[in-house]
Amino acid sequence: MSGKADPRPAGEGTTSRTRLDRGRGALGPALELVHTGRAPTRAVLTAELGVTRATAGAVAAELEALGLIRVDARPGAAAGSQGRPSHRLSVAEDGPVALAAQVHADGFRAALVGLGGRTVATTPGCEAVDADPAKVLGSVVAAGAELLRETGRRCVGAGLAVPSAVAEPEGLALNPLHLAWPAGAPVREIFAEQVRAAGLPGPAFAANDVNLAALAEHRHGAGRGSRDLLCVATGHRGVGGALVLDGRLHSGSSGLALEVGHLAVNPEGRPCHCGSRGCLDVEADPLALLTAAGRAPGPEMSLLKQADDLIRGQYDDPAVRTATETLIDRLGLGLAGLVNILNPDRIILGGLHRTLLEADPDRLRAVVADRSLWGRSGGVPILACTLEHNSLVGAAELAWQPVLDDPLAALA
Numbered sequence: 001m002s003g004k005a006d007p008r009p010a011g012e013g014t015t016s017r018t019r020l021d022r023g024r025g026a027l028g029p030a031l032e033l034v035h036t037g038r039a040p041t042r043a044v045l046t047a048e049l050g051v052t053r054a055t056a057g058a059v060a061a062e063l064e065a066l067g068l069i070r071v072d073a074r075p076g077a078a079a080g081s082q083g084r085p086s087h088r089l090s091v092a093e094d095g096p097v098a099l100a101a102q103v104h105a106d107g108f109r110a111a112l113v114g115l116g117g118r119t120v121a122t123t124p125g126c127e128a129v130d131a132d133p134a135k136v137l138g139s140v141v142a143a144g145a146e147l148l149r150e151t152g153r154r155c156v157g158a159g160l161a162v163p164s165a166v167a168e169p170e171g172l173a174l175n176p177l178h179l180a181w182p183a184g185a186p187v188r189e190i191f192a193e194q195v196r197a198a199g200l201p202g203p204a205f206a207a208n209d210v211n212l213a214a215l216a217e218h219r220h221g222a223g224r225g226s227r228d229l230l231c232v233a234t235g236h237r238g239v240g241g242a243l244v245l246d247g248r249l250h251s252g253s254s255g256l257a258l259e260v261g262h263l264a265v266n267p268e269g270r271p272c273h274c275g276s277r278g279c280l281d282v283e284a285d286p287l288a289l290l291t292a293a294g295r296a297p298g299p300e301m302s303l304l305k306q307a308d309d310l311i312r313g314q315y316d317d318p319a320v321r322t323a324t325e326t327l328i329d330r331l332g333l334g335l336a337g338l339v340n341i342l343n344p345d346r347i348i349l350g351g352l353h354r355t356l357l358e359a360d361p362d363r364l365r366a367v368v369a370d371r372s373l374w375g376r377s378g379g380v381p382i383l384a385c386t387l388e389h390n391s392l393v394g395a396a397e398l399a400w401q402p403v404l405d406d407p408l409a410a411l412a
Helices: 010-035 042-049 053-065 133-151 187-197 209-220 286-292 303-314 318-342 352-359 361-371 373-377 390-405 407-411
Strands: 069-072 088-091 097-104 107-113 119-122 155-162 204-208 229-234 239-245 248-250 346-350 382-384
Touching (some): 010 053, 010 088, 010 390, 042 053, 053 069, 097 133, 107 390, 119 133, 119 390, 155 209, 155 390, 204 209, 204 390, 209 239, 229 318, 229 352, 286 303, 286 318, 303 318, 318 352, 318 361, 346 352, 352 382, 361 382, 390 407
Parallel strands (some): 155 204, 229 346, 346 382
Antiparallel strands (some): 069 088, 097 107, 107 119, 239 248
8 A cells, every 4th residue: 555644534544445445456457547548537447447436536546646647636627518527547747667778780778768658768879789788788777777866766667678589488589680699698687687786676678679669559659449450660670570469469479479570572682681582671671771772871870760861851862762662562562461361450660661651651551452362351551650769668568567467566
């Protein structure tokens, strides 16, 4: 419990405690509903939890006492509405945060992320990645720890996003191809050691960056409301995919599901790191776009930014337009194959793929519809990811999950 003295008369306090005891198992589900924006009022919370209004009130009050949400008992009535408006619920803007970290081919970044997927503070992106995972993760944790000191926020845990399949249950980065890290590096263990060494509280987690982007977008972004969500995205190098099934991230039996980057879309194409040819990983990433457009990659900025800037700023150049259309066609072919296998109800695209969608949405959707069985019969909505730094937000979701599961135990 919150540990605060109860100022109410003895009988009233006993009744409220009884209501909370009955609803204690609802604390986690209630917090998740507010966290994901599905319970903006106490009336909606009551209906979603299937409890009495009094129990929902007690649950909301306890979550507020824990410093996790805010309850507005006097919200303004909407124009034209009748009766007393329900109490409004929102995440606490000054509440605890999770430390989120991301490492990619062109650097790393740390952030503090609160409930609701709100980014409270971020560090500037670092553009150097050492070949020793411990040095990189030590640096990113130190940067996050400095943010915590500056903001004075309470930390509930830490999450790490990496551009590699992460094998479960060991937390091994099996193929960090563009980081020069050794295959099978125990990134979760190393990250947890660095978190402990920095004196930070809470558990530490690690997972694939696109998986975490999908999780964040499903809870707070373009994937909200979808049941079976397919996410495909370019990082700074390569292509990744993730799947949310029936509202939950699907990572397979050992965390290795949806390695869509190794789906062949051009049999005569470039050699891939996996030993095949023409995989999405080398046919539809930023380097592929620059190469197809006849542009030599420069050292002054990340490959992802160079490719994005090329499409946004020089799309009228015939070489750039042709290269963009080529990548759109290859991406569409890959998406069509995935639609045939997975039958998602929504597709979201991130990184360079979001820019390809924005450049010519009709072309991409036509390729997917023409090449997929289900596309012809009704089509699958294809949307752009909407969250900035969605892999960081997803990394924070890992750290927030124990709190969502059992707020009292996690914050004790």
